[in-house]
Amino acid sequence: MISKNDILKALQKVNEPDLAKDIVSLGLVSNISISDDEVSFTVETKNAALHARKRMVEACEFALERSFGDAIKVNVDVIAMKKSEAAQQILPNIKNIVAVVSGKGGVGKSTVAANIATGLAKKGLKVGIVDADIYGPSLPIMFDLQHYKPMSRVVNKKQLIVPAENYNVKLLSIGFFAELDQAVVWRGPMAVKALRQLIFDADWGDLDYLIIDTPPGTGDVHLSIVQNLPLTGVAVVTTPQPVALADAKKAIAMFKMENINVPILGLVENMSWFTPKEHPDEKYFIFGKNGGKDLCESLNINLIGQIPLVQSIRESADVGRPAVLQQETNVESYYQSACENLLSFVDQRNEKLDQTKVVPVEYGEPKCSSNE
Ligand SMILES: Nc1ncnc2c1ncn2[C@@H]1O[C@H](COP(=O)(O)OP(=O)(O)O)[C@@H](O)[C@H]1O
Ligand SMILES: [Mg+2]
Missing domain, CATH: 3.40.50.300 (P-loop containing nucleotide triphosphate hydrolases)
Known part of the structure; x- marks a missing residue:
């Protein structure tokens, strides 16, 4: 069984392109839910344009496939980072x-x-x-x-x-x-x-x-x-x-x-x-x-x-x-x-x-x- 930590570990390979740091360290991944053959989660991103969100979905799918194979269905909901949340990202290190x-x-x-x-x-x-x-x-x-x-x-x-x-x-x-x-x-x-x-x-x-x-x-x-x-x-x-x-x-x-x-x-x-x-x-x-x-x-x-x-x-x-x-x-x-x-x-x-x-x-x- 895959755990929440396994998912986060795999997603550490995905970067937020504008903040040049991985989405896990930046605290952008939430609402993780895991069932037998399906994983769902939300990722916040700074650039919420359609093409940027699509690229984020692909990057997450790729990272999870590399860690767990392609038998797992991945649902990624990419949403815009809210302003106050954007303010939290100033200490990414x-x-x-x-x-x-x-x-x-x-x-x-x-x-x-x-x-x-x-x-x-x-x-x-x-x-x-x-x-x-x-x-x-x-x-x-x-x-x-x-x-x-x-x-x-x-x-x-x-x-x-x-x-x-x-x-x-x-x-x-x-x-x-x-x-x-x-x-x-x-x-x-x-x-x-x-x-x-x-x-x-x-x-x-x-x-x-x-x-x-x-x-x-x-x-x-x-x-x-x-x-x-x-x-x-x-x-x-x-x-x-x-x-x-x-x-x-x-x-x-x-x-x-x-x-x-x-x-x-x-x-x-x-x-x-x-x-x-x-x-x-x-x-x-x-x-x-x-x-x-x-x-x-x-x-x-x-x-x-x-x-x-x-x-x-x-x-x-x-x-x-x-x-x-x-x-x-x-x-x-x-x-x-x-x-x-x-x-x-x-x-x-x-x-x-x-x-x-x-x-x-x-x-x-x-x-x-x-x-x-
Ligand atoms: N466990 C302890 N044993 C002995 N002295 C202690 C202990 N904890 C703190 N002190 C001493 O008590 C005093 C107050 O501690 P301090 O850490 O400055 O408290 P605070 O930051 O809460 O005001 C200091 O002189 C400190 O050296
Ligand atoms: Mg003190």
């Missing part, structure tokens, strides 16, 4: 975009984002991370890149910002664009414009994952992210304590809202228990036990991982070398398993769902709670 969010501040969102990005890179994936926390950008310190001065280079006649890089992770932070020790109060629209530039006007190259570390809560920056980017999904970070869980729930509710509709990939419970250095086998449940895990069960979302509260995690963050790289401690394994889980949840999501649509601005600003 980035396969997955994951926003790390939390309801409450200080729960360890940036530490989790930094360790997951580094853990994925350690596995050989191509990873970038954007520090979008306009209120407290902390990734430059966590990656020991606080002295990076952003440069630009010309790529295809376009002036692009060059990301900083350490531990095989490319980083751009909103913090690179403000004087380090100068308190900067970013006004909403200004921050949103700067953030757009970090994402769209930067030379990220090909990426498997772009991780976005966001400010706490659900405010302007989050809205702007869902209005500008086809997110693969969000990863929610919380501690097991009730006040953090209540805020995590609010954030989850916002991403689930009908007109936002961004998949929740899963939840990371951080600071799940404290383990003293001298007693590595002991666990103290300072913030309560399994609060995040239980929330996952009650809301039917995935648990990406439970990360203990360990001094070396804080120390690694402060010296700019994420804990997932410190092999002498056992905390590395907690992050590695969180990375494995995230990868498999993203696979499951990509198998089940079509590309996330950006939230059209015409809908008006969705109402949501804000902690900012």
